[in-house]
Amino acid sequence: MTDDEKAPEQPPETEAESPTGLTRRQFFGTTASSAVVGAGLAAGSWPLSSSPARAAEGKQDAHVAPGELDTYYGFWSAGQSGELRIMGVPSMRELLRIPVFNWDGATGWGITNESRKILYEGLTPAGKRRADKQGGVLRNGDTHHPHLSLTEGSYDGRYCFINDKANSRVARIRLDIMKTDKIVQIPNAQAVHGVRPQKHPKTGYLFCNCEFMIPQPNDGRDMDSPDKYQTVFAGVDSDTMEVKWQVLVDGNLDNTNCDYKGRYAFSTCYNSENAAHLAGMMRKDRDHVVVFDIPRIEEAVKKGRYKTIGDSDVPVVDGTKGSDLTMYIPVPKGPHGINTTPDGKYFVANGKLSPTVTVVEIDKLDAYFRGAMKNPREAVVAEPELGLGPLHTTYDGRGNAYTTLFIDSRIAKWNIQEAIEAFQGGDTNPIKQKLDVHYQPGHNNATLAETKDADGKWLVSLQKFSKDRFLNVGPLKPENDQLIDISGDKMRIVHDGPTFSEPHDCVMARADQVNPRKIWSRDDPWFDDIKAQAKADGISDLTKANKVVRDGNQVRVYMTSSAPNYHITELRVQEGDEVTVALTNVDNIEDLTHGFTLTNFDVAMEISPQQTSSVTFTADEPGVHWYYCQWFCHALHMEMRGRMIVEKA
Ligand code: CUK
Numbered sequence: 001m002t003d004d005e006k007a008p009e010q011p012p013e014t015e016a017e018s019p020t021g022l023t024r025r026q027f028f029g030t031t032a033s034s035a036v037v038g039a040g041l042a043a044g045s046w047p048l049s050s051s052p053a054r055a056a057e058g059k060q061d062a063h064v065a066p067g068e069l070d071t072y073y074g075f076w077s078a079g080q081s082g083e084l085r086i087m088g089v090p091s092m093r094e095l096l097r098i099p100v101f102n103w104d105g106a107t108g109w110g111i112t113n114e115s116r117k118i119l120y121e122g123l124t125p126a127g128k129r130r131a132d133k134q135g136g137v138l139r140n141g142d143t144h145h146p147h148l149s150l151t152e153g154s155y156d157g158r159y160c161f162i163n164d165k166a167n168s169r170v171a172r173i174r175l176d177i178m179k180t181d182k183i184v185q186i187p188n189a190q191a192v193h194g195v196r197p198q199k200h201p202k203t204g205y206l207f208c209n210c211e212f213m214i215p216q217p218n219d220g221r222d223m224d225s226p227d228k229y230q231t232v233f234a235g236v237d238s239d240t241m242e243v244k245w246q247v248l249v250d251g252n253l254d255n256t257n258c259d260y261k262g263r264y265a266f267s268t269c270y271n272s273e274n275a276a277h278l279a280g281m282m283r284k285d286r287d288h289v290v291v292f293d294i295p296r297i298e299e300a301v302k303k304g305r306y307k308t309i310g311d312s313d314v315p316v317v318d319g320t321k322g323s324d325l326t327m328y329i330p331v332p333k334g335p336h337g338i339n340t341t342p343d344g345k346y347f348v349a350n351g352k353l354s355p356t357v358t359v360v361e362i363d364k365l366d367a368y369f370r371g372a373m374k375n376p377r378e379a380v381v382a383e384p385e386l387g388l389g390p391l392h393t394t395y396d397g398r399g400n401a402y403t404t405l406f407i408d409s410r411i412a413k414w415n416i417q418e419a420i421e422a423f424q425g426g427d428t429n430p431i432k433q434k435l436d437v438h439y440q441p442g443h444n445n446a447t448l449a450e451t452k453d454a455d456g457k458w459l460v461s462l463q464k465f466s467k468d469r470f471l472n473v474g475p476l477k478p479e480n481d482q483l484i485d486i487s488g489d490k491m492r493i494v495h496d497g498p499t500f501s502e503p504h505d506c507v508m509a510r511a512d513q514v515n516p517r518k519i520w521s522r523d524d525p526w527f528d529d530i531k532a533q534a535k536a537d538g539i540s541d542l543t544k545a546n547k548v549v550r551d552g553n554q555v556r557v558y559m560t561s562s563a564p565n566y567h568i569t570e571l572r573v574q575e576g577d578e579v580t581v582a583l584t585n586v587d588n589i590e591d592l593t594h595g596f597t598l599t600n601f602d603v604a605m606e607i608s609p610q611q612t613s614s615v616t617f618t619a620d621e622p623g624v625h626w627y628y629c630q631w632f633c634h635a636l637h638m639e640m641r642g643r644m645i646v647e648k649a
Pocket residue numbers: 144145193255336337391392442443504505
């Protein structure tokens with residue numbers, strides 16, 4: 001039987017005309033409200049939501065009228081752009097971009113002293129050497145996996161974490177101010193891919209998968225012996241963003257997840273062959289999931305059962321096959337995503353090169369670690385065949401799972417309990433529906449599905465290809481993020497959203513779970529460094545200071561601004577001075593952001609209400625240099641500027 005035969009009958013999902021005489025795209029485009037959707041369906045013979053014989057589609061209204069607010073915050077990675085994006089759901093409106101591993105001219109990320117410290121201080125010695133060669137920063141990042149901090153399995157609104165595959169880093173974003181505040185580069189690693197915050201009792205650890213295997217240490221040894229390459233699983237303390245320990249494993253590490261009890265983390269491996277080339281990585285029919293026993297790893301570190309590698313002092317324990325710290329569960333072939341069910345009972349590893357997903361019962365893992373289970377496959381409770389290229393699975397909190405099928409360009413909805421029954425020999429077909437998506441989905445995620453509060457309202461499917469779905473913008477096309485109503489028995493696509501390269505993954509939290517400040521607090525630790533410097537210069541309150549301090553050839557300018565004025569408009573320095581400008585926005589009106597751009601100096605920064613930002617540069621060109629406010633803040637915004645006069649040495 002083909003997968004199509006197994007799937008229940010579906011409504012037409014191609015661009016063909018529907019009985020209403022509209023193409024599907026036009027149809028959804030003209031039926032923004034649920035009332036019209038109902039009427040439109042009733043007008044034709046398209047499989048009807050009102051037909052008693054058929055499962056009903058959800059009827060949620062995705063339209064968020066002008067002036068109305070979304071009900072969910074979405075946190076979208078931005079792939080090769082290196083940033084994090086905040087979206088409103090269900091409107092799919094992009095609300096904010098948060099620079100993380102990238103350089104950003106709007107906010108001055110990579111330019112201000114505050115951001116440069118964050119971008120630099122967590123680098124490994126090798127990372128610092130590279131940054132030093134190029135002005136103190138690494139310039140690009142590749143974000144894949146944004147995840148929010150949790151307390152007892154629910155979002156707690158503190159942090160978002162995100163990986164950088166390109167330069168092997170992970171970052172923490174403070175959700176109260178929506179700024180990146182810590183970045184750490186993982187030693188002994190290349191390509192940090194899967195990351196996942198501990199769910200219980202609270203985050204806790206941030207678990208990090210280092211994807212590529214390398215010689216350990218990577219100092220010139222073993223270069224031509226890929227069979228000796230190894231990689232590590234890392235536990236990062238999310239409070240300090242320090243790497244606490246690493247676990248050496250067999251095979252590579254792709255995606256990771258954890259349980260709701262604080263004991264296990266688990267990661268997929270697609271290269272159990274230790275191959276350095278594609279054909280070799282595909283050789284075996286089974287790769288594995290490796291399960292990490294976190295308390296035992298901590299115990300091993302405590303007891304000194306570890307080594308260190310190269311110039312890193314991070315304790316590294318041995319979790320290769322035969323270790324009592326890990327368990328290797330064989331799963332078919334090249335597994336990719338790994339997703340814990342919201343009830344905490346199972347995780348699902350997605351087959352990618354196998355049409356199956358593997359369901360593992362988490363409570364059964366205890367038996368293995370107790371020594372009561374010999375064959376790790378005994379923890380597998382289902383392995384349904386869903387279609388071609390299963391990559392990631394998400395959940396509705398009602399017992400159903402939704403798996404992206406990359407090659408089929410579909411999402412399969414299936415019932416977990418029925419899949420378990422079928423695995424035990426029952427004749428139930430767990431597949432409830434397959435829905436065409438456009439095209440080639442990677443991750444999907446449903447609202448709150450990574451928490452125990454999964455509410456089964458909306459599903460976002462992130463497509464890698466948009467092809468013909470939008471106006472052609474040339475060879476580089478947007479991705480296509482589709483919003484799907486999963487509140488009914490049947491999935492229904494309600495929105496196509498183009499996105500710039502390349503959101504791999506997103507998570508959604510209820511609006512009330514995220515509570516950012518409206519303006520900065522002057523007590524924010526963000527200002528600690530500049531406050532300390534100001535204090536040394538005799539300034540106790542930056543909101544009152546307009547003062548120039550000379551210290552040898554260092555000049556520190558403390559300045560305030562309020563619309564539409566800088567309170568220093570003429571700044572005299574000598575050629576060759578190292579100038580630091582610390583600018584405080586004393587406006588305390590919501591949304592009244594100013595900025596500081598020094599023309600022809602490649603200097604720009606944001607100062608939002610009650611924020612201080614600082615930047616340091618060399619006044620190396622004599623002459624008149626205008627600085628201006630680059631955020632339109634007032635009717636006299638164009639006039640909000642001043643002169644830096646650099647006198648010839
Ligand atoms: S990976 Cu991109 S589609 Cu980096 Cu999460 Cu699966």
